[in-house]
Amino acid sequence: xxxxxxxxxxxxxxxxxxxxxxxxxxxxxxxxxxxxxxxxxxxxxxxxxxxxxxxxxxxxxxxxxxxxxxxxxxxxxxxxxxxxxxxxxxxxxxxxxxxxxxxxxxxxxxxxxxxxxxxxxxxxxxxxxxxxxxxxxxxxxxxxxxxxxxxxxxxxxxxxxxxxxxxxxxxxxxxxxxxxxxxxxxxxxxxxxxxxxxxxxxxxxxxxxxxxxxxxxxxxxxxxxxxxxxxxxxxxxxxxxxxxxxxxxxxxxxxxxxxxxxxxxxxxxxxxxxxxxxxxxxxxxxxxxxxxxxxxxxxxxxxxxxxxxxxx
Numbered sequence: 001x002x003x004x005x006x007x008x009x010x011x012x013x014x015x016x017x018x019x020x021x022x023x024x025x026x027x028x029x030x031x032x033x034x035x036x037x038x039x040x041x042x043x044x045x046x047x048x049x050x051x052x053x054x055x056x057x058x059x060x061x062x063x064x065x066x067x068x069x070x071x072x073x074x075x076x077x078x079x080x081x082x083x084x085x086x087x088x089x090x091x092x093x094x095x096x097x098x099x100x101x102x103x104x105x106x107x108x109x110x111x112x113x114x115x116x117x118x119x120x121x122x123x124x125x126x127x128x129x130x131x132x133x134x135x136x137x138x139x140x141x142x143x144x145x146x147x148x149x150x151x152x153x154x155x156x157x158x159x160x161x162x163x164x165x166x167x168x169x170x171x172x173x174x175x176x177x178x179x180x181x182x183x184x185x186x187x188x189x190x191x192x193x194x195x196x197x198x199x200x201x202x203x204x205x206x207x208x209x210x211x212x213x214x215x216x217x218x219x220x221x222x223x224x225x226x227x228x229x230x231x232x233x234x235x236x237x238x239x240x241x242x243x244x245x246x247x248x249x250x251x252x253x254x255x256x257x258x259x260x261x262x263x264x265x266x267x268x269x270x271x272x273x274x275x276x277x278x279x280x281x282x283x284x285x286x287x288x289x290x291x292x293x294x295x296x297x298x299x300x301x302x303x304x305x306x307x308x309x310x311x312x
Contacts, residue, residue, distance in 0.1 A: 002014075003150055014154065016148055016151070017149045017150055017151040019072070019147075022070050022071065022072045024149075025123060025125075029147075030055050033057055034241075036157060037241070038241035039057035040058040040059075040060060042055075042056045042099065043056050044056075051088055053067050053069070053089075054067075056068075056099070058100060058104075059117070061283070063112060063113055064113065064116075064118050065100075065115075065118055067119075069081065069120065069122050069123070070122075071123070079142075082120045082135075083180040083184050086119075086120055086141060090115060090184065116187060117231070117232060118141065119142065120141065120143070122142065122143070123146075123147050124147070136162045137166055138190075138192070139189070139191075140190060143160075146158045168185075193230055193235060197249065203249075204249040204251060208249060208250070208252065211292075211293070211296060212249060214293065215256075218296065219244075219245075219303060225240065226239055227239075233248060233282075234282050235248075236282075239307060239311065243282075243283040243284075244259055244303060245259055245282075248281055252291070253289045253290065253291050255288070255289050256287065256290055256299050256303070257281070257282030257284045258287070259310075260285065260286060262286075265286050265306075267286070269298065273289075274286065284306070
């Protein structure tokens with residue numbers, strides 16, 4: 001990414017000020033894990049058996065642990081290290097949870113954690129083409145980010161996108177009881193829109209799929225800064241790290257949870273359900289069921305209020 005200073009009609013390039021040490025990247029990310037990724041920083045340099053996790057974080061929204069690894073060189077395999085570290089974490093759940101409880105003062109149990117959404121984030125000033133291609137598989141529980149430091153005090157963070165429809169299990173041999181790919185794949189799932197649109201059981205009808213497509217298109221037009229975050233039970237639409245609404249795809253309806261607290265939402269037709277005291281999936285105290293095209297319009301009216309609230 002190239003950055004420029006703007007002065008009148010002229011542009012002056014902003015020079016890169018490379019990180020000198022890997023530890024500089026680590027300190028910067030650990031101190032800003034919430035801002036950068038919406039994660040709670042738990043502990044640095046956690047030793048698990050014969051390995052050491054650079055940073056262990058917790059995703060409060062998905063109730064899952066996230067490992068962050070920092071790299072400056074190119075002589076390592078993202079695939080090998082990623083699967084090895086995730087396998088270690090899943091094999092030492094009690095130790096991971098004990099570390100979290102002792103560090104944060106909370107008392108979570110293993111059943112409170114969604115281990116299926118465990119993942120690892122790699123951060124480096126630059127990844128090689130081979131490293132980029134090695135993670136270009138569907139549903140891989142890894143994320144790559146390139147980070148740059150600039151001489152004007154700015155920091156850039158760029159996600160390395162994947163676009164492959166190939167499942168890594170179809171190209172990597174998984175036979176053998178000690179295979180880490182097999183072990184991790186049995187427990188960790190990288191949820192995507194296809195998972196919700198085409199689940200094996202109880203999937204949405206063609207009509208609900210169409211309604212979801214129409215609603216998604218309209219939501220994405222509301223702001224260039226809205227991102228889709230797919231979770232185990234819902235598809236979230238986020239402004240930065242904050243959820244605007246969550247959509248749950250069911251066979252005959254599409255509940256939309258509006259992320260506003262009770263008493264904040266203007267519901268002129270009184271159609272949104274108060275779920276503040278009910279168990280539900282999604283962020284927010286209001287839920288509106290979409291079953292028709294007319295419902296899409298009303299859902300957008302409610303969603304716009306949540307978006308404006310987050311922008312303010």
